[in-house]
Amino acid sequence: MIEFALAVFFLIVTPGPGVLTTAGIGAAYGYRPGLAFIAGLFVGGHIVMVLVISGIAAAGLAIPWLRTGLLLASVGYLVYLAYRVATAGSRIGFIDPSKPLGFWNGLALQPINPKAYVVTATLFSGFVIFPQALAFEVVVKIVIYNLIWVPLHVGWLWAGVTLHALNLPHVIQRRINVAMALSMLLVVGLALWSAA
Template sequence: MIEALIYFTGAFFLLIITPGPGVLSVAGVGSGFGYRTGVRYIAGLWLGTNLVAIAVVSGLAVVLETVPELQLVFLVVSVAFLFYLAARIALAGSTIAFARAVKVPGAVDGIFLQFVNPKAYVVHGTLFVSFPLGFESTTTEIIVKFVLINIIWVPVHFAWLYLGVSLKRMALAPATQRRINILMALAMVIVVVLALLQGQGMLDG
């Protein structure tokens, strides 16, 4: 059982530590809007990821895997939202007139991002199905996995927030800070492109 726990935590750590929409957006929100906004955004992401995990356990992931049209809807909505969030990060602190009305990201944005992100369903589906821990009780195993996931998830996302906030607190010149925000947003756009390519592969397959 100990070996199974190590495999499970190692797999999840590798899945969550690598740059993806969640952690990149956390760093971008921290860099563009600061610590308090970042904490609210993380709270939304945390609630969203646990709701997705609950949905996976209850069988929604199976529905997503068997209905290509539903996969397409989730993919289009998630990509559109990621572009929207990237634009908000890129325009944070900008002197462009219309950018001043850009809404600060909050908990609702974090929840929505996780809810429409097909990758979140795939990751949690893999974790809850492919890594049995050896408990006799299915309920116990699910609870243990939820606890382990959250123990890893929370500090990793706060580490990315710290990275983003640290860039903001360096008292960089406004132009430099804007360039950093734009780079953060571009990184998210790259993730969006990769999501599109991966999603197209899933739909074609």
């Protein structure tokens, strides 16, 4: 169970579209819109869990043209987000929407986020905790997952709010943008590796 919890922590803490956008909303608009976005990510993430655990995602992804199309769309979206982050200039931009993204944006992001599928599939198929009680194992995994997921996302929101308040020099802000963009590209690589 400890191995599962560590895997949840490390797979979720790595930057992906959800956490980077959460941090960006925090940097641009503060806690309230960020918490609404996190609530949407939370619900959307549980939709992805249902799709993965039930096998619906696997059945859909077994159709070659659908799998390839979804993979290309997801990778393209992540590369676009990485580009937006890297070219945000000398201010910490993450994502700079004209108005705050809210609950529905968070909800919509998770089903198209390849990292959400990779993480969920890895966690729910890669760690056997209670081999004789599959339903109980799924419930335990969901509880552990949520106990780690919620504080990590709130932490990313706090990081965005804090970075905004720090008023860092332009050169440091630019380096942070490039590091976040590279992290996004790492997620793209993970998605492509997983697909292979």
